[in-house]
């Protein structure tokens with residue numbers, strides 16, 4: 001009980017820090033059970049991990065607030081943010097190292113399933129990290145008493161009981177998220193790959209902030225008549241906006257008119273966003289993949305031959321391997337890997353593409369004969385990808401009109417407003433022939449799934465651990481994820497590290513493909529919760545947020561020791 005915890009704290013006050021280890025265990029409070037799962041070794045070590053479990057009859061959230069996956073994620077997210085707010089309002093505790101820090105892993109602008117909070121019929125459980133207070137290396141017992149006996153009960157009282165929360169706001173969270181998931185589930189049926197609501201705010205505060213730009217000059221999104229579609233959402237009712245159809249869509253327009261901003265909003269539209277973000281109803285098919293050039297990355301036996309052939313020195317491009325890819329080979333590999341794992345929409349921006357991968361105009365075709373050029377440019381494959389593989393493309397292209405021939409929708413951005421210029425572009429394409437030869441062949445792109453080998457996933461040296469949002473330490477190696485743009489949360493990166501460890505010990509059997517292996521993990525997660533991939537399953541699992549299959553595969557593909565059959 002909590003009295004027992006108090007006694008323990010009295011006893012270890014002023015002792016060496018290691019005596020804190022005695023606290024590990026569980027304690028019953030009036031309204032919750034406290035689990036002290038892991039105690040840090042010293043005040044500078046990563047903080048201690050605890051869980052606070054409130055029985056549902058005490059928390060009192062009605063079942064309808066979490067009775068489907070969308071609602072459950074929304075309520076969990078809401079409570080996590082509430083805990084965060086209460087923590088922020090607590091008085092600081094001074095001391096050495098992380099003394100007195102209390103932390104919960106709240107997300108950013110996206111709402112993603114995360115391990116910080118679990119809500120079910122039995123209980124509400126928050127997973128916190130705490131820097132146990134110390135002066136030097138001595139235990140600050142009275143500080144610890146404040147945290148456990150004063151602050152934690154306050155956190156529970158103010159943020160985990162329905163009666164203390166703004167129920168209207170909870171419903172706003174729950175219903176908005178449900179509407180987002182619903183809209184996403186309707187896209188295919190309507191022949192769309194993305195939707196951008198009228199009134200959406202797309203630009204962000206800055207290049208390093210994902211918050212909405214707050215500025216008198218922000219232009220809210222306004223759909224062109226010809227592309228305007230309507231949806232009937234379960235909670236919000238009718239919503240209108242621009243529907244981007246399946247097929248090949250170009251976003252054109254002058255520099256600085258908002259092309260990349262639109263594409264970036266669409267690429268994040270695979271996730272749901274918090275109310276107030278401005279992109280709540282920018283919704284993209286869930287498996288969309290941003291494709292970009294990424295020179296320097298490693299490639300492991302990827303069949304890039306649909307795009308690249310006849311490299312110097314007779315390099316085999318059907319099992320292309322390199323430690324140092326070029327712009328075009330990396331971009332080709334990124335596409336093939338996306339197809340291998342499954343995607344229905346590719347997103348490309350001229351700003352981050354290799355020019356020679358995207359275009360090859362008539363004059364260049366004259367000067368450099370096809371047999372001297374290994375690359376079949378994307379322009380000659382993009383229609384085929386849709387026709388044969390059912391994969392649509394949205395492409396930002398302000399620099400070349402050659403793509404008019406292959407696009408079935410052309411959107412022009414002008415002063416941050418979209419215009420449908422498809423007819424005009426088609427007319428121009430008829431009047432001004434490009435005179436280029438179509439390259440490549442008509443053979444459909446068929447990808448043979450690769451089968452990972454065990455030896456490439458052995459961890460040598462230190463553990464698997466994420467260093468920051470874009471880097472996973474994997475033994476002595478580092479997996480660089482800077483250019484995996486749809487990875488949006490540090491805790492997703494954490495989870496990817498755990499997932500790789502999990503599959504290596506469980507599912508890499510040298511018979512299953514990458515996709516088959518990952519599907520098994522996601523089935524486990526679906527059945528047992530995200531905690532299942534943690535090495536601390538059953539306790540505080542660490543700070544995890546659910547990544548997409550696409551990003552987990554991206555991490556494997558960038559692991560330098562990764563090998564396939």
Ligand code: ADP
Nearest residue numbers: 203217218219254255256257258259260261416
């Ligand atoms: P492009 O790709 O067409 O060159 P960007 O999308 O990079 O243009 O946008 C240029 C600038 O305009 C960016 O700083 C962006 O934040 C800002 N911006 C984009 N959309 C809007 C908007 N709707 N309202 C106000 N500013 C915007």
Ligand code: MG
Nearest residue numbers: 259260261351
């Ligand atoms: Mg741009």
